[in-house]
Amino acid sequence: MTITIQPGLSADQLDKVNGSATTTMVKRTLLVIAVAALYGLHQDFWFWRTAHPLVFGFIPIGLFYHACFSVAASLLMWLLVKFAWPSHLEEEIEGHSSQEDAAH
Amino acid sequence: MIPAIVVFIYLASVLYIGIFAFRRSKGSEKAEDYFLASRSLGPFVFLFSLFGTNMTAFAILGSSGHAFTNGIVTFGLMASSSGLVIPLTILLIGTRVWALGKKHGFMTPVQMFRDRWECSHIGTLIFVVQAVLLVPYIIIGIMGGGTTLNTISGGLVPYWFGGAIVALVVMGYVFFGGMRGTAWVNTFQTVLFLLFGTVAVIVIGTGMGGFRNAAQSMLASPALAPLLTRERISPLYFFSYTFIPLSAIAFPHILIFCLTARKMAQFKKTVIFYPLCILAIWLPCVFLGVMANRVTDVPQIKARQEARRVLATQGKAMAPEARDELREQATGDDVILRLLERYAPLWLAGLLGAGIMAAVMASDSQILALSTMFTEDVFAFYGGKARFGEAVQVHTGRLFIVLITVFAYAVALRAPETIFELAIQYAFSGFAALSPLLIAALFWKGSTKWGALASTVWVAVAVVAVALFQHAVPAPAPGPATVVWSIAGTEALSRTPGGTAVFGFMPVVPMVLISGLLMMVVSLITTKPKQSTLAKYFRG
Numbered sequence: 226m227t228i229t230i231q232p233g234l235s236a237d238q239l240d241k242v243n244g245s246a247t248t249t250m251v252k253r254t255l256l257v258i259a260v261a262a263l264y265g266l267h268q269d270f271w272f273w274r275t276a277h278p279l280v281f282g283f284i285p286i287g288l289f290y291h292a293c294f295s296v297a298a299s300l301l302m303w304l305l306v307k308f309a310w311p312s313h314l315e316e317e318i319e320g321h322s323s324q325e326d327a328a329h
Numbered sequence: 330m331i332p333a334i335v336v337f338i339y340l341a342s343v344l345y346i347g348i349f350a351f352r353r354s355k356g357s358e359k360a361e362d363y364f365l366a367s368r369s370l371g372p373f374v375f376l377f378s379l380f381g382t383n384m385t386a387f388a389i390l391g392s393s394g395h396a397f398t399n400g401i402v403t404f405g406l407m408a409s410s411s412g413l414v415i416p417l418t419i420l421l422i423g424t425r426v427w428a429l430g431k432k433h434g435f436m437t438p439v440q441m442f443r444d445r446w447e448c449s450h451i452g453t454l455i456f457v458v459q460a461v462l463l464v465p466y467i468i469i470g471i472m473g474g475g476t477t478l479n480t481i482s483g484g485l486v487p488y489w490f491g492g493a494i495v496a497l498v499v500m501g502y503v504f505f506g507g508m509r510g511t512a513w514v515n516t517f518q519t520v521l522f523l524l525f526g527t528v529a530v531i532v533i534g535t536g537m538g539g540f541r542n543a544a545q546s547m548l549a550s551p552a553l554a555p556l557l558t559r560e561r562i563s564p565l566y567f568f569s570y571t572f573i574p575l576s577a578i579a580f581p582h583i584l585i586f587c588l589t590a591r592k593m594a595q596f597k598k599t600v601i602f603y604p605l606c607i608l609a610i611w612l613p614c615v616f617l618g619v620m621a622n623r624v625t626d627v628p629q630i631k632a633r634q635e636a637r638r639v640l641a642t643q644g645k646a647m648a649p650e651a652r653d654e655l656r657e658q659a660t661g662d663d664v665i666l667r668l669l670e671r672y673a674p675l676w677l678a679g680l681l682g683a684g685i686m687a688a689v690m691a692s693d694s695q696i697l698a699l700s701t702m703f704t705e706d707v708f709a710f711y712g713g714k715a716r717f718g719e720a721v722q723v724h725t726g727r728l729f730i731v732l733i734t735v736f737a738y739a740v741a742l743r744a745p746e747t748i749f750e751l752a753i754q755y756a757f758s759g760f761a762a763l764s765p766l767l768i769a770a771l772f773w774k775g776s777t778k779w780g781a782l783a784s785t786v787w788v789a790v791a792v793v794a795v796a797l798f799q800h801a802v803p804a805p806a807p808g809p810a811t812v813v814w815s816i817a818g819t820e821a822l823s824r825t826p827g828g829t830a831v832f833g834f835m836p837v838v839p840m841v842l843i844s845g846l847l848m849m850v851v852s853l854i855t856t857k858p859k860q861s862t863l864a865k866y867f868r869g
Contacts, residue, residue, distance in 0.1 A: 260417065267410055267571060270564055276548060276557035283540035284616070285557040288401040291409040292612055298413040298604035305420055306597045313868075314428040315593045 252308050263301055267294060332670075333482035335679025336686055339521075340498045343514045343690070347502020350510030360714075363507035363723045364436055364701040365589050372595040374516045379586050379599055380606045381515035381687075382694040383415070383577060384522065391469075392611055396618030397661030398637065400556030403618065406570040408611035412604030414574035418764075420600045422578050423587040425771050427596070430588040433865065438584045438767070439706040445770045445866060446778035447858045449710070454782065455766070456706040458789050459581050462759040463695050464737060466580075470692025471496050471741040473662075480666040481682040492741050495686075499693045500734040503700075504727050508589060511693045518687030523609055525684035528677070529669065530613045533620075536672025540616075543623040552638075553622050569835035576760035579767060582698035614665060621664040627671050633661050644806025652806060656826075692737075699733050700726040755792055762788045762840035765848045773852075774867050780852030784844045791840045795829055798822075 269290055276285040284292075354362055361367055370378070396403040426441065435441045439459070443452035474495025475488040486494075502510045534540045547553040555561055577583055590596060624630050636658035644652050666685065669678045704726040708714065714722045766784055769776035798813075802824040805811045810823035810830060823830040831839050857863075 260413075263413060264571070267405070267413065268564065268568055269405075272559075273564070274558050274560045276554065279544055279548075283544040285401050285544070287557075287559055288404055288612075288616070291405045292608060294405075294409045295412040295604045295608040298409070298416070299601060301413075302416045302420070302601045302604065305417075306600055309420075310597070311424050311428075311593075314424060318428050318431050318593065 256305060256309055259301055259304065263294075263297060266297075269294075331675040332679035332682045333478065333486060335676065336478065336481055336682050339683035339686060340494065343517065344498050344501050346514050346517060347504075347506035347510035350502075350506030350513055354507070354509060360704065360709075360719050360722050360726075361434075361436065362509075363726065364697070364704070365585070366507070366509040366512060368431065368589055369591050370512055370589045370595070371591060372598050374512050375590050375595045376599045376602060376606075377519040378512040378515035379419075379583070380603060381519035381522075382582060382586060383411075384519065384610060391662060393614045393618030393621070393665040394660055394662035396615040397621050397633070397664045398659065399561060400558070400619055401615065402559040402562045402567070404611060404615040405559070406562070406567060407573070408607050408615065409604075410571040411574040411577070412607045414571065415577045415607075416600045416603040418575065418578035419587070419596060419603070422767055422771060423584070424593055424596050426584055426767075427587050427590055427593055429866070436585070436588065437702050437705045438581055439702065442766065442770060442781060443710075445858070445862070446776070446781055447862055448778035448781070451778050451782045451785070452706065452710075455763075455785050456702055458759070458785055459763070460699055460702060461789075462756050462763075462792070463581065463699055464733075464740075465756045467692045467695045467699075467733065467737040468741045470499070470690060470695070471738050474686070474690060475741065476663055477666060477682065477686055480663050480670065481678070483670070489742055492738060495690060496734050496738045496741075499690055499696065500730060503693050503697050504730050508697060511697050512586075512589065514690075514693060518690065519606075521687045522684045523606070525681050526610055526613045529665075529673070529681050529684075530617065532677060532681075533617055533668045533672045536668075537620065537624065540620060543620050547620075547623050556619055556622060563833065565833040566830070566835060569838050572761050572835075572837045572841050573757050574761075575764040575841060576757045579760040579764040580695075580698075581702055582694040584767075585698050585701055586694065617665055617668060618661065621661065621668055624668065624671070627667050629667050630661075630664060633659055633664070641807050645808070647806070649803030653804065656804070696730055696733055696737075700729045703729050755796065758795070758835070758837040758840055759788055759792045761837050762791065762844040764841065765845040768845075769848045769852070771866070774863055775852055775857060776848060777852040777855045777857055779855040780848040780850075783847040783851040787844055787847050788840065791836065791843075795836050798829055799824065804828075 269287070272287040272290055276287070278286055280286060280289040359367075392403055392407060395407075426435075426438070429435060429441060433441075433444065435444070439452045439456045442455055443449060471492045475490075475492030478486045478491025478494060479488045482491075502514055506513070537543050544557070547557060559567065587596075621630055622634065636655050640652065640655045640659055644655070647655070666682070669681050669685075673681055704713075704722050708725050709722060713725065763785070766781055769780065802811060802813060804824060804826050807826050810820070810825040812820045812823045814822040819832065820830070821832055829836050
């Protein structure tokens with residue numbers, strides 16, 4: 226990520242801009258790691274050859290694990306939407322739409 | 330016959346929804362209105378119809394049939410991996426395509442590729458490959474419809490007639506309602522299936538005397554216990570399957586559907602709830618498919634188990650044709666319907682049958698997408714729209730819908746493959762291998778039309794090669810694969826009972842990797858698009 230130095234900013238403001246960019250970068254890195262980790266957890270070789278324990282007395286553990294994996298995927302998607310939403314695209318389109326409206 | 334009547338009422342309802350959508354459009358002859366519902370879908374319809382579009386005969390009948398034969402592994406193979414990969418691609422790719430469509434007016438992926446890479450005929454080639462790969466998906470919808478109506482009516486509605494009815498109903502509401510009608514029907518169908526899926530599990534579970542007993546007796550049986558684990562599937566094969574969901578975003582009907590959202594914020598709910606919707610539909614289907622093995626008083630299920638047993642014990646000594654026939658008899662695409670027939674009261678079996686029918690009929694979006702692609706990427710691109718006007722373009726789209734449905738129906742009557750195999754082997758792997766095109770177009774400035782051409786040609790060649798290979802080398806009996814080519818003692822190419830293995834992986838893995846590699850290498854050595862073009866797609 227490139228951090229551009231903006232003219233006219235005080236040292237404090239510059240620190241805030243750089244700090245916010247660093248936080249964003251850390252968040253994104255953590256999210257990438259989370260996605261990679263969940264992808265890795267899909268390959269659950271540890272439950273490969275066993276049906277035990279039967280969860281609730283009838284769901285084999287391998288099936289229950291993957292049901293939980295689906296819930297974890299949903300939680301991860303919530304995190305991605307919250308912290309990695311491509312809001313710049315939304316802003317671009319809103320700007321584009323208002324320009325079109327003004328032209329009409 | 331009561332269940333069949335309930336299903337017919339359901340079919341009439343969805344047809345009416347299509348006609349209602351037609352009235353709602355007030356006879357608009359605008360292509361954007363017919364093919365994209367004027368990019369105006371709200372969050373609820375967007376979530377449920379996008380999800381419903383992916384829930385096809387393959388998901389419902391194919392998954393329970395696959396689970397009947399292979400056990401609980403089916404959920405991990407197809408559902409949980411999709412729950413991670415599909416929403417991720419919708420978030421990363423779907424939102425970007427939506428924004429570009431809104432900004433530049435694209436209605437199909439090929440329109441975007443043509444603009445992004447400054448190409449024309451290469452775009453046409455991509456259209457042809459996409460169209461050829463999409464047709465099997467439409468065929469499985471019709472096959473699933475025929476199977477469902479035949480089973481629900483207790484054989485009174487023959488397979489060919491059931492398929493014809495489903496084809497006509499789908500064609501009817503797509504023809505009249507366009508994208509708006511299709512999205513509304515998909516929403517209705519998804520809600521119906523989500524509601525009745527849970528009821529089906531409870532009713533069948535009670536009928537079987539409780540799942541605890543069924544699970545315990547399966548564990549006690551040496552032949553059935555492995556179905557509650559994944560020991561019959563290799564980890565490499567399991568890993569390979571995580572590449573298959575890449576196909577979802579590359580399917581033109583999904584990508585075109587991404588263009589219909591009114592606002593980008595509507596993707597948020599879809600991305601978050603997609604894994605949960607998959608869980609809600611696939612878990613009951615897979616679980617019931619596995620538990621069907623414990624059923625002892627349904628002759629059709631017993632016959633399938635007997636065919637499986639004979640295949641396992643005597644398959645090696647049989648001729649390939651006899652083995653294929655037995656394999657066909659052993660597949661359980663209808664097990665979930667047989668369970669309903671046996672355990673649900675008649676009226677409920679009808680409602681549940683309608684729920685299954687809802688999922689089976691998801692081929693509507695593919696038919697509409699093909700029509701959109703044909704009218705935009707061929708008819709309009711080669712001057713038809715400019716010459717004859719937008720109204721004729723919409724009429725052409727409707728005519729195309731009729732022709733493609735008739736064609737798919739004719740093939741469905743003759744196709745010998747099971748629903749599952751047909752879908753996986755051709756359409757899914759092919760579209761997964763086309764996903765590098767999208768990634769390169771949206772995220773890599775350096776990608777070129779020649780890279781896109783190389784990837785597309787590779788995908789076409791690879792799909793044909795896999796089909797020819799599987800035709801030439803008969804599938805072995807359950808057990809070790811037939812090794813066709815090995816390098817230094819490593820199995821490089823094998824024919825497995827279920828398909829093909831390349832170094833132990835499913836063909837989709839090398840297909841995707843080589844497609845991506847070709848895109849990269851060829852793009853690096855060829856001329857890039859103009860800066861003005863790149864500026865439309867990339868900031869800075």
